[in-house]
Amino acid sequence: MNLKWSLGAVGLCVALSVTAQEAPADFTTQVPLSLSGEGPWYRLDLPLAVQLNARQTDLGDVRVFNAAGEVQAYSLAREQAQSRESLVVSDVKWFPLYDSASAREAVPSVRVQSNANGTLVEVQPSNQLKAGEAVLRGWLLDASAIKVPLQQLILDWTSEQDGFQRFSIEASDDLQHWQSWGEGQVARLSFADERVEQHEVGLPGQSARYLRLLWNAPQAAPVLTSAQLQSASSSYLPQPLVWSEPLAGSSTKAGEYTWQLPMGLSVEQLQIELSQANSLAPVTLSGRRESSLPWQTLSSGLLYRLMQNGQDVVQNQLQLPGHVVQQLxxxxxxxxxxxxxxxxxxxYAVRSTQVVFLARGAGPYTLALGSATVKAASLPLSTLIPDDSPKRLATLGQAKVEGAAVMTSQASAVAPIVPGTHWKKIGLWAVLLLGVAGLAGMAFSLLRKPPVKS
Structure with a gap:
């Protein structure tokens, strides 16, 4: 009888451990979701403010529940930025764009000649300019040999022209229709017996056959000595960056500032507020996971906020390698x-995260996160969606966080944990202990039995 009871207790313990499932109450934060579009798969762009409620750096504690509290199958897309080893730097040909000194047109009028492959052969002004009238207004870059998205522009110019060089960037595939890619700025400065140079300009990660650079002020552009384009060598583009709210820091010694992030994050860009005009500061940025670890150098550069020709010229961002850090x-x-x-x-900026889940059961659905103990349950996207082609992914339904509501369970505000909170765990341990006690009692009774005489 004792043996049967013990085996039954052990079996019940195993059964309870198998059927015990995660519930929304096991997570410190629950966020209601609203669905739109065609299911049953839905894509959620995880807001950074919600993501910061996670307890695990890899977001292994993210879950989606239906109205009955059942866990939904999901996939977590958290792609990192392209590493430097996967980027290719290509030298490109550049052609001067001349115009008359008295011309008021923003774009010089030119005559372009190219071969059958679209490679530029010659670029000349449309109107014949007299001697002394020609002014160099910009440059036309031939990127027709690069078939992948352009990530960065790298320029060098004659050393006679120091200071800041600001210009507009336009892109085209046919030399007729141009699309604005914003503004670029490079610099060559002398500072404290040192020479500080900035040659790189970020591009939007799109493809284009030609780039047109037109200088703003002064009107005359510098003479280029080198032009290179850095392009992504892989077939996919990284997720876009999402920016945090302003984060206050502290300073314990002159010239040194520190910041504590809410959790370990793969930071890729940092923007420093320069509140005072005419600020100029060479800086070095370091980071680490926790206070017990040594600082590791992440980036360095020149920050400035200067007045030039009546305009506020600001460079206040640093590029980071994307390592996980919690202190800067x-x-x-x-x-x-x-x-x-x-x-x-x-x-700070991190790569956006997407949660794709398969809606099962009745809604409404809830996003839950905030547990240091649960195991990661994300599936590969190809497993969650058998046909995960780009065309299929583009038709997925959309899930959004309802407003700015973030519901935090009472357990997150209680430390230490109040006894009696985790009833499932207590029940499992009680059954297990009863089973062990039953086995011990059975063994003790067998030992006390007198030996059978033959």
């Missing part, structure tokens, strides 16, 4: 005047 430290060379006694506010 900025060291400033104060020979440029520093950034003040108070730590400036910063905003």
């Amino acid at each position: 430290k900025l060291t400033v060379d104060e020979r440029g005047g520093g950034l003040g006694a108070q730590a400036p506010a910063v905003r």
Whole structure:
């Protein structure tokens, strides 16, 4: 009898452990979702403010529940930015764009000749310019040999022209229709017996056969000595960046500022607030996961906010390699005047995260996160959606966080955990202990039995 009871107790323990499932109450944060479009698969762009409620850096504690509290199958898309090893730098040909000194047109009128492959052969002004009238207004770059998205422009120019060089960037595939790609800025400065140079300009990660660079002020463009384009070598584009709200920092010594992030994050860009005009500061940025680890150098550069020709020229961003960090430290060379006694506010950028889930059962559906103990349950996208072609993914339904509501369970505000909160765990341990006690009692009774005489 004792043996049967013990085996039954052990079997019940196993059964309870198998059937015990995660519930929304096991997570500190629950967010209601609204669905639109055609299911049963839905795509959710996870807001950064919601993501910061996670307890695990890899977002292994993200779950989606239906109205009955049942876990939904899901896939987590958290692609990282392209590594430097997967980028290709290509030299490109450049052609000068001349115009008369008295011309008021924003774009010089040119005559272009190209071969059958679209490669530029010659670029000449449409009107014959007299000697002394020709002014170099910009440059036309031939990127027709590059078939992948353009990530960065790298320029070099004659050393006679120091200072800032600001220009507009336009892209075209036919030399007739041009699309604005924003503005670019490079610089060559002398500072404290040192030479500081900035040659790189970020591009939007799109493809184009030709780029047109037109200088704003001064009107005359510098003479280029080198033009290169950095392009992505893989077939996919990384997820876009999402920016945080301003984060306050602290300073314990002159020229050194630190910030504590809400959790470990793969930060790829950092924006430092430069509140004072005419600020100039060479800086080095370091990061680490926790206070017990040494600082690791992540980036360096020149931050400035200067007035040039009546315009506020600002460079306040640093590129980071995307390592997971929770603490940041900025060291400033104060020979440029520093950034003040108070730590400036910063905003950090990480790659956006998408949650794709298969809606099963009745809604409404809830996104839950915030548990340090649950195991990651994300499926590969190809497993979740058998036909995960780009065309199929484009037709997925959309899920959104309802308003800015974030519901936090009471368990998140209680520390330590109040006894009696996790009833499932307590029940399982009670059954297990009863089973062990039954086995011990059976063994003790067998030992006390007198030996059978033959």
